[in-house]
Amino acid sequence: MKTRRILVVVDSSPAAQARVESALNLAGAVAAEVTAILAIHIEVPPVAASVMHGGWYMGDEILSQSREVALRSADLIRETCESVAERLRGELGWLQKEGDAVQVISEEARYHDLLLLGRPGTDDAAAGDFRGNIHSILLEAGVPCLVMPEDRPGMSRSPGxxxxxxxxxxxxxxxxxxxxxxxxxxxxxxxxxxxxxxxxxxxxxxxxxxxxxxxxxxxxxxxxxxxxxxxxxxxxxxxxxxxxxxxxxxxxxxxxxxxxxxxxxxxxxxxxxxxxxxxxxxxx
The missing domain is CATH 3.40.50.620 (HUPs)
Structure with missing residues (x-):
């Protein structure tokens, strides 16, 4: 019943920084290591999707461009999270994987002792955000899940x-x-x-x-x-x-x-x- 590995789910929302801060502070209290995970969803415009399914040669090019945009966004998210770790003088591992958010997050969570993620919002599912699938993650992850509200600062210490x-x-x-x-x-x-x-x-x-x-x-x-x-x-x-x-x-x-x-x-x-x-x- 020791917590040695914490996995924190990050995304492009401002609340992700508070989640990283909470994970690092909790890790400091229990001598755990922290890894941030980003599930990368490749957005393909509806018109492009129909082109791809229609077999037009432009499909691969459009998919490649969408993937490039997603990876640039991932680089910015990583820089932001690492700046939080630097400010707190903590160590932060990094994982980014392409694919279905529920599957990516749940599979990786099973190799950790605690999963930290954000509470679902009203528009998360429409935006393709993992938080729209939080109910499935709670069922599939197989580890304790610490769900953080989106409008609170990060936890500064182990809860009193x-x-x-x-x-x-x-x-x-x-x-x-x-x-x-x-x-x-x-x-x-x-x-x-x-x-x-x-x-x-x-x-x-x-x-x-x-x-x-x-x-x-x-x-x-x-x-x-x-x-x-x-x-x-x-x-x-x-x-x-x-x-x-x-x-x-x-x-x-x-x-x-x-x-x-x-x-x-x-x-x-x-x-x-x-x-x-x-x-x-x-x-x-």
Missing amino acids: RILLAWNGGRECYQAMRGAMPFLRRADEVTVLTLVEHPDEEAMARHRNGRAIDYLRTHEVNAGSLVTSREGLFTGQSLVAKTLELAPDLVVMGAYGHSRFRETILGGATRQILTHAELPVLFAH
């Missing part, structure tokens, strides 16, 4: 106050294990369970107690909080609690229900991804 959203499920356990290096360094850890009915509170306290006992064996002192959802869906109630408690980091399982069910009913994962205004470490 951590909220662990708990229901005793497998995904929660994986998230807790993935966050252990940061839980050990936190000043305050709260294990939170949300209940729908008062008669669920005793079992919730029991589950929280078991999680706290486990954390104690890993030198983490944690407190318990069992509270009502107050008629809200779990995701809505969890968003409200993050606003009330204002932790530096939320740790939670991702897609405890099937992704289809969460898409149709609006599960906790989607609610947090859409509305949380602070870093969230997910594990599936």
Whole structure:
């Protein structure tokens, strides 16, 4: 449960610099190495695409020009990220790969202990940005994923106050294990369970107690909080609690229900991804 390799996803957005800064500062706290990865998407204009499929000889030339533009953009992104590392006096590895963003990022993430990426925005999918596919990455990567909001500065240190959203499920356990290096360094850890009915509170306290006992064996002192959802869906109630408690980091399982069910009913994962205004470490 040590974090030795962190992979941070970068792109052309200004928020990528904050992600690199966060990754380097977290790496400094846990003695990890950081690599930035850029998934290169070759944009081919619709007219050019029809020309290529029609077999015209200009297709290869247009594709080559599009690739050249993408590689020039990649060089600028790399320079920007390396300037952040230089300012922080940190070491930053670099990977850039052409292809489908979900496949490129997910495959490389499996050789790292933590994946750091940005929260999806409203126009990311239309722009071909990886953040439009973040739900697929959470499911495919196979490692804990730290999702950063786009409008916050980079994390300056390991989080001091951590909220662990708990229901005793497998995904929660994986998230807790993935966050252990940061839980050990936190000043305050709260294990939170949300209940729908008062008669669920005793079992919730029991589950929280078991999680706290486990954390104690890993030198983490944690407190318990069992509270009502107050008629809200779990995701809505969890968003409200993050606003009330204002932790530096939320740790939670991702897609405890099937992704289809969460898409149709609006599960906790989607609610947090859409509305949380602070870093969230997910594990599936």
